[in-house]
Amino acid sequence: xxxxxxxxxxxxxxxxxxxxxxxxxxxxxxxxxxxxxxxxxxxxxxxxxxxxxxxxxxxxxxxxxxxxxxxxxxxxxxxxxxxxxxxxxxxxxxxxxxxxxxxxxxxxxxxxxxxxxxxxxxxxxxxxxxxxxxxxxxxxxxxxxxxxxxxxxxxxxxxxxxxxxxxxxxxxxxxxxxxxxxxxxxxxxxxxxxxxxxxxxxxxxxxxxxxxxxxxxxxxxxxxxxxxxxxxxxxxxxxxxxxxxxxxxxxxxxxxxxxxxxxxxxxxxxxxxxxxxxxxxxxxxxxxxxxxxxxxxxxxxxxxxxxxxxxxxxxxxxxxxxxxxxxxxxxxxxxxxxxxxxxxxxxxxxxxxxxxxxxxxxxxxxxxxx
Amino acid sequence: xxxxxxxxxxxxxxxxxxxxxxxxxxxxxxxxxxxxxxxxxxxxxxxxxxxxxxxxxxxxxxxxxxxxxxxxxxxxxxxxxxxxxxxxxxxxxxxxxxxxxxxxxxxxxxxxxxxxxxxxxxxxxxxxxxxxxxxxxxxxxxxxxxxxxxxxxxxxxxxxxxxxxxxxxxxxxxxxxxxxxxxxxxxxxxxxxxxxxxxxxxxxxxxxxxxxxxxxxxxxxxxxxxxxxxxxxxxxxxxxxxxxxxxxxxxxxxxxxxxxxxxxxxxxxxxxxxxxxxxxxxxxxxxxxxxxxxxxxxxxxxxxxxxxxxxxxxxxxxxxxxxxxxxxxxxxxxxxxxxxxxxxxxxxxxxxxxxxxxxxxxxxxxxxxxxxxxxxxxxxxxxxxxxxxxxxxxxxxxxxxxxxxxxxxxxxxxxxxxxxxxxxxxxxxxxxxxxxxxxxxxxxxxxxxxxxxxxxxxxxxxxxxxxxxxxxxxxxxxxxxxxxxxxxxxxxxxxxxxxxxxxxxxxxxxxxxxxxxxxxxxxxxxxxxxxxxxxxxxxxxxxxxxxxxxxxxxxxxxxxxxxxxxxxxxxxxxxxxxxxxxxxxx
Ligand SMILES: Nc1ncnc2c1ncn2[C@@H]1O[C@H](COP(=O)(O)OP(=O)(O)O)[C@@H](O)[C@H]1O
Ligand SMILES: [Mg+2]
Numbered sequence: 039x040x041x042x043x044x045x046x047x048x049x050x051x052x053x054x055x056x057x058x059x060x061x062x063x064x065x066x067x068x069x070x071x072x073x074x075x076x077x078x079x080x081x082x083x084x085x086x087x088x089x090x091x092x093x094x095x096x097x098x099x100x101x102x103x104x105x106x107x108x109x110x111x112x113x114x115x116x117x118x119x120x121x122x123x124x125x126x127x128x129x130x131x132x133x134x135x136x137x138x139x140x141x142x143x144x145x146x147x148x149x150x151x152x153x154x155x156x157x158x159x160x161x162x163x164x165x166x167x168x169x170x171x172x173x174x175x176x177x178x179x180x181x182x183x184x185x186x187x188x189x190x191x192x193x194x195x196x197x198x199x200x201x202x203x204x205x206x207x208x209x210x211x212x213x214x215x216x217x218x219x220x221x222x223x224x225x226x227x228x229x230x231x232x233x234x235x236x237x238x239x240x241x242x243x244x245x246x247x248x249x250x251x252x253x254x255x256x257x258x259x260x261x262x263x264x265x266x267x268x269x270x271x272x273x274x275x276x277x278x279x280x281x282x283x284x285x286x287x288x289x290x291x292x293x294x295x296x297x298x299x300x301x302x303x304x305x306x307x308x309x310x311x312x313x314x315x316x317x318x319x320x321x322x323x324x325x326x327x328x329x330x331x332x333x334x335x336x337x338x339x340x341x342x343x344x345x346x347x348x349x350x351x352x353x354x355x356x357x358x359x360x361x362x363x364x365x366x367x368x369x370x371x372x373x374x375x376x377x378x379x380x381x382x383x384x385x386x387x388x389x390x391x392x393x394x395x396x397x398x399x400x401x402x403x404x405x406x407x408x
Numbered sequence: 409x410x411x412x413x414x415x416x417x418x419x420x421x422x423x424x425x426x427x428x429x430x431x432x433x434x435x436x437x438x439x440x441x442x443x444x445x446x447x448x449x450x451x452x453x454x455x456x457x458x459x460x461x462x463x464x465x466x467x468x469x470x471x472x473x474x475x476x477x478x479x480x481x482x483x484x485x486x487x488x489x490x491x492x493x494x495x496x497x498x499x500x501x502x503x504x505x506x507x508x509x510x511x512x513x514x515x516x517x518x519x520x521x522x523x524x525x526x527x528x529x530x531x532x533x534x535x536x537x538x539x540x541x542x543x544x545x546x547x548x549x550x551x552x553x554x555x556x557x558x559x560x561x562x563x564x565x566x567x568x569x570x571x572x573x574x575x576x577x578x579x580x581x582x583x584x585x586x587x588x589x590x591x592x593x594x595x596x597x598x599x600x601x602x603x604x605x606x607x608x609x610x611x612x613x614x615x616x617x618x619x620x621x622x623x624x625x626x627x628x629x630x631x632x633x634x635x636x637x638x639x640x641x642x643x644x645x646x647x648x649x650x651x652x653x654x655x656x657x658x659x660x661x662x663x664x665x666x667x668x669x670x671x672x673x674x675x676x677x678x679x680x681x682x683x684x685x686x687x688x689x690x691x692x693x694x695x696x697x698x699x700x701x702x703x704x705x706x707x708x709x710x711x712x713x714x715x716x717x718x719x720x721x722x723x724x725x726x727x728x729x730x731x732x733x734x735x736x737x738x739x740x741x742x743x744x745x746x747x748x749x750x751x752x753x754x755x756x757x758x759x760x761x762x763x764x765x766x767x768x769x770x771x772x773x774x775x776x777x778x779x780x781x782x783x784x785x786x787x788x789x790x791x792x793x794x795x796x797x798x799x800x801x802x803x804x805x806x807x808x809x810x811x812x813x814x815x816x817x818x819x820x821x822x823x824x825x826x827x828x829x830x831x832x833x834x835x836x837x838x839x840x841x842x843x844x845x846x847x848x849x850x851x852x853x854x855x856x857x858x859x860x861x862x863x864x865x866x867x868x869x870x871x872x873x874x875x876x877x878x879x880x881x882x883x884x885x886x887x888x889x890x891x892x893x894x895x896x897x898x899x900x901x902x903x904x905x906x907x908x909x910x911x912x913x914x915x916x917x918x919x920x921x922x923x924x925x926x927x928x929x930x931x932x933x934x935x936x937x938x939x940x941x942x943x944x945x946x947x948x949x950x951x952x953x954x955x956x957x958x959x960x961x962x963x964x965x966x967x968x969x970x971x972x973x974x975x976x977x978x979x980x981x982x983x984x985x986x987x988x989x990x991x992x993x994x
Contacts, residue, residue, distance in 0.1 A: 099874055118435065119877040120886075126878045132871035136893045145889075146879030197879060 041111030043233040044073040044096065044201050049105035051091050051257075065091040067257035068105070073201070076231040078224070082244040082268075083254035084280070089237040092254075093203050096235060098122045109200055120149070125199035129206045131190040133178035139165070139189050140174035146197035164196035165189075167226060184215045191223065195230065202227070202234040208243065220247050241281055245269060253277050271396055278326040278398065284368040288325040289400070292317055302397065305363055307341050309390065311397050322400035331394035332369035334358055334380060340387025346380050362388055435883050442802055445793060449811045451836075452851045456826025457818065460681075463829050464674035476675045490679055493656040496571060497639040497683075500578040505631045507579065508586025509624070511730060514723035516594040517620070521724070529731040532738060533581045535955050537912040538644025539932055540948045541577040543941055544737040545649065547744050549573070552751025554740070569651025577645050580734065582638045586631035593627030594620070612716055626695055633691040640684050641819035643915035644929075648936050656680040657821040657915060664825060664919070674829065677822040688817030745945035760946035768931050772950065775928045778842060779910035782849035786906040790854045791899050794861025795891060799873065809858075816855035820915030823852060828919045840922040848920055853909045857902035864898035865891070900966050907958045911951055 051066040066088040073079050081089040094100045096107060098119035106113050114122055125146070134142050143161040152160075165171060168188035178186055187207060194202055207223070208216045224247040227234050238244050244251050245265040252262040253276075261273040272278035279285050290302040300313045302323060317323060337343070347366065348359040356374040360367050367388070371377060380386050467475035480486045511530060515523050533541065548555050549568040556568075568576075602615050610618065643657045650658060656676055664673035748755045764772070796802075797809045815823060827848055831838035838844035868891070876886040892899070914929040921930050928951060935944035 097874075097878055099877075118882075119874070120880050120882050122878075124878065126875065128871040128875060130869050130871055132869055132875040134872060134876070134890055145876065145881075149880035149885065193875070193879070 042072040042108070043075045043077070043110060044071070044235065045106075045108040045111075046071040046092070046096070047106045047108070049092070049095060049107060050103045051088070051095060051100060052103045064257055066095070066102075069254075069257075069259055071252060071259070071262070073233055073235065075233055076228075077249045078227055078234040078236060078247060080236040080238060080244040080248040080251045081254055082238060082241060082251050082280075083260075085239055087254045088257040089239075089254055090205055093126070093205050093235055093237050096201065097124050097126045097203050123200040124203055125194035125197050125201075126203040126205065127190050127194045127207045129209060131178075131186045131210075133186055133189055133193075135178055137178075138174065139170065139176050139178065139181070142178065142189055143193045143196050146193065150197065160196055161192075164192040167195065168192045168222075183211055184219065187211060187219060191226070195226070195232070200233065202232050204234065204236045206238055207236075208238075209240075216243070223247065253280060255280075270394075272326060272398070275324065275398060275401060278396065282328045283370075284329045286327045286329075286365070286367045288327055288365065288367075290323050290325055290397070292319055292321045292323055295319055300397070304390075305342065309341070309392050311392050311395060314397050314399075316399050317397070324398045324400050325390075326396045326398060327367065327390065328394060329357070329368040329370040330372075331391045332360070332367060333389040333391060334360065334369050334371060335387040335389055336378060337385045337387055340389040342388040342390075344386050344388040346382055346384045346386060349380060349382055351379075360386065360388060438796070438800060438883050439802075441792065442796060442800070442808070445789075445796070445812075446804070446808060449808065449851075452847055453811055453814055456823060456830040457681075457814075459829040460674045460677050460822060460826045463670055464678050466671050468671070476671045477679075480672060480675055480679075489654045489656045489659045489676070492571075492653055493640055493680065494683060496574055496578070496653075496655060497636045499571075499575045500582060500639040501632045501636040503575070503579045504583040504635045505586040505590075505628060507583045507730065508588075508631060508635075509590050509628065510726055511583070511587050512591035512594055513620075514727050516591050518720055518723040520720065520727060523727075526727045526731055529734050530584050530587050532584075532734055534584050535908050535912075535952070535959075536738075537929055537932060537948050537951045538581070538642065538914055539648055539929075539936060539944065540741050540952075541581050541737055542573075542645045542648035543744070543936070543945055543948065544740040545573055545577050547740050547750050547941060547945075548737075550751070554751075567651070569649055570653040573649045573651075574646060574653065574655075577649060578639050578642055580737065581642075581645065582635045585634050585638060589631045589634065590624060590627050593624050597623050612719055629695045630691055633687045633695065637684050637687050637817060640680065640687075641821070641915065643819075643821055643918070644933075647933070657819055660821050660825065661918065664828075670829065673825055677819075677825045680819050681822050684817050684819055692813075741945045741948055744942055745949045747942050750941045750945075760943050761950075763943060764946050764950050768928070768947070771926045771928045771931045772954075774926045775911055776954070778845050778849065778925065778927070779907055781842075782846045782853070782910055783903055783907045785846070786850045786853050787857055787899055787903040789850065790857025790902055791861045791892065791895060792887075793854070794858045794865055794895075795887060797858070798862055798865040799870065812858055813855045815852055816859075820852065820913070820917075821919075823848070824916035824919030827916070839920070840924055842925050844920050845917065845925055845927070848916055849906070849910050849913070852913070852916060853906035856905055857899075860898040860902055861895055864895040868894050896966070900962055904959050904962050907962075908955050911954050911958075 047070055049066055049069045050064070053063040053065055054061065069088075069092060071079065081092060083089055091100060095102050098114070098117060102115060107115055109123060134145065137145065140161055143164055144157050147157040147160055162171075162174070165174065168191050170185065170188050170192065173181070173185065173189075178189060181189065187210075190207070204223070208219050211219060220243055226232075227247075236244075236248065248265055250262060250264055251268050253260045253268055255276050261268050261277045263271075268277055269281050272281060275287070278287075288304055290304040293301045293303050293308055295313060295318065296310075298313050299310045300317065301308050301310055302325070304325060311325075333340070334344075334346075342362055344360040344362045344367075346358055347361050350357045351374065355370055355372050356379060358369045358371070358380065360369055369388070464476055465472050465474070467473050511526070514520060515527055515530075520526070545568060547553060550556065553568070567573075597620065602619055641657060642655075643661065646653075646655045646658045647661070657680060660673045660676035660680060663669045663676060667673075744750050745760055746756050746758070747753070748757045748759070793808070793812050797805060797812075827844060828839065830836070831844055838847070872894075873886050873890055876890045877883075881889065912929060913927075914933065917927055918930060918933065921927050928947060932944050932947040932951075935941075935947060
């Protein structure tokens, strides 16, 4: 096959430019994406960044203002939703409240005019896939949130779409169920080798179930890559800041380049980091310091001196807010039972785990600093 | 109507995907339906109004100008009906809203015994023919009235004809509008807000004054305006009871049917239209945007009845008095229909009913036929329009919605005059046919159906329909298999409403009836004009019986008690399923 399952080429969506009463809103601002067969790609980004709009354009519920959307190599811009080989799992589930669970799942098959025998077989199979055997005759209103979610998933899977679209499918579930369902969704998706686009604003969810993640902001894709790429090697400050629980940026200057390494002066220390392209000696850079890249050691040791501003104990970890020469930095120490613990106000040493720290060229007002 | 108010606010706050993004261009069927609807609205809503306006500008010498208006307004006795109508409307609006509010408060905020009974009685005036209150009033307070003549023996010189009588009758007839609007608003106010106020130390009265009343203000303003519109449009009561207190709706009718002065009648109709439209637009675009109450569709747990005993006692007495008065009026009309000659001879007789079924049997037959044809057309068309307006994006959508809602605000008299002017000559010669009556019924009764359809649709998450499309159903299939079943309660209550309106309509229909097609309300009007009150009362009782059987039959069809399965979607009775449509001008 020389084409992609799904391909978006320079897709733009502007809302309201035909309605004269509202200012136009650029919801999607030139997005290009390619999904190969069986891949799960997640659109991740803050609320309002255009994830849902992008997904709805693939599903056919919004028409792109510009650009092309291809399914299996064919442009589908003008194909109405009911003729597209896509199936969507809606955030609100959108179950038909007047139909039984079975009828909900069978709906898409009926629309495809299948014979009643295969409808029954396929619908039952889909329901067993999501673990809902025996619930066929229930009304959606009588199901729990998790069960409704499964019905919605079965209803989309049963029509064997070329691409499965999921718009924050887990956001209405409680935390525990959410963690369980995302594993299940991923297993089913991999078992069926179903090309999927998944929308979420939850980075943990995105990282745990995606083949690749597209991080979006203001209708654009900031970075696209594997979960490791976007987390450990963020392309820019936005991605670096958005990923991870708490990120601190420390300024530095490149001192020397040395094979795979480069030495960067941070405050009054010079530390070795993995070398990145686009930087040369003398450049201003920013260190992306995640909380797990910071270690707290007894005073006198470590690279920098610091003082604990706040300490919070979580059992499996302890989280410190530390003052590092006037900059507040967060440290997360796993399994504190094995370590010294520090109180608020304690003087401590701070060590940076340089292998976990990514270096970005410093950007000032959109320009890379000289 | 209450959801109708909340809708605008919801729209302002959440402009996001109310409709399917698929443009109409991709769906030729939808396109076709929209064009067909637009043409019929132009033809049967706009064109008649245009004809009225045009005729009113036709001067006696054939030229176009304001001559007719100048001539009319030059004479002070011609100016009086406008002032009279507005004054009557204002009085009825204020008194009706006060009563409606008190009644709504009593039934939603105080736990009372028999509150279900009170609510049902308060709805009576909405399902009865327009004359019945006036008839009962004359029977009780007229020159030969039971109270004025028999009880008081003429000791007080009391004239019921005129402003006093009209205000009484219309207040009783239209307070239910305020009751419905305001009980909706009061129910939508989260009781925990009031609890919070009590918790902070406010007495019942302080809670009422500082929390409940302020939150209800937009609803109160709506109720005032809606009753004002209804009173302006009222034709049935004034023609019986106005005496020499002339009102516009009746004067326009008399000018056309009595004086054959088409231009003059049309001009009076335009003058009547102006205050109605002003009130309508103020309500629609201003008052409804001020609403604090957002209807979430999830009424927060109705908790009522933690009031002081004196509040409950007072509320109970008020409800008792109000329902007592309503029942007195209906009882009088009912009893009167069995009397030989009210006021003179109180002997029991069945002669009036004999007349209804023998002589006027045709009236009943025609009425039933025309209403039965018009009702399903109205219901289905209303749901289609509601669906298109809510879910589809197309050029002129707002104009289409506004036009389809317009006849809500246009007094029946104006519509009736418009129809005789517009359709009495080729190319569209409809005068004297059943079609003109059916069309009039459909386009008069549709707006309320559309409104309740819109309200119902907005309760449905658009992604439910999108899911259907996504799974391969086209627009038509989605509408039939998903949308229609979900809006069925609104649809059926729309059916009941439009049937009721068909068999009780008079103000517009009186212009288009003919020798060939006879309507029962017109027969009542004839009896009233012959001063045969008992006969008129018998007609009214028969009309009410027809209305009640229709409600019964449709309820039966919806519930289908003989069929027991999981798919009996509507869980509410057809009346409680959508109270909004029960508001409108006669
Ligand atoms: N139907 C619409 N009309 C107007 N603006 C819209 C519509 N749908 C979305 N938007 C706007 O487009 C932007 C992106 O929305 P959306 O795709 O829903 O974001 P996300 O799913 O990432 O939270 C937002 O600013 C939103 O307000
Ligand atoms: Mg979204």
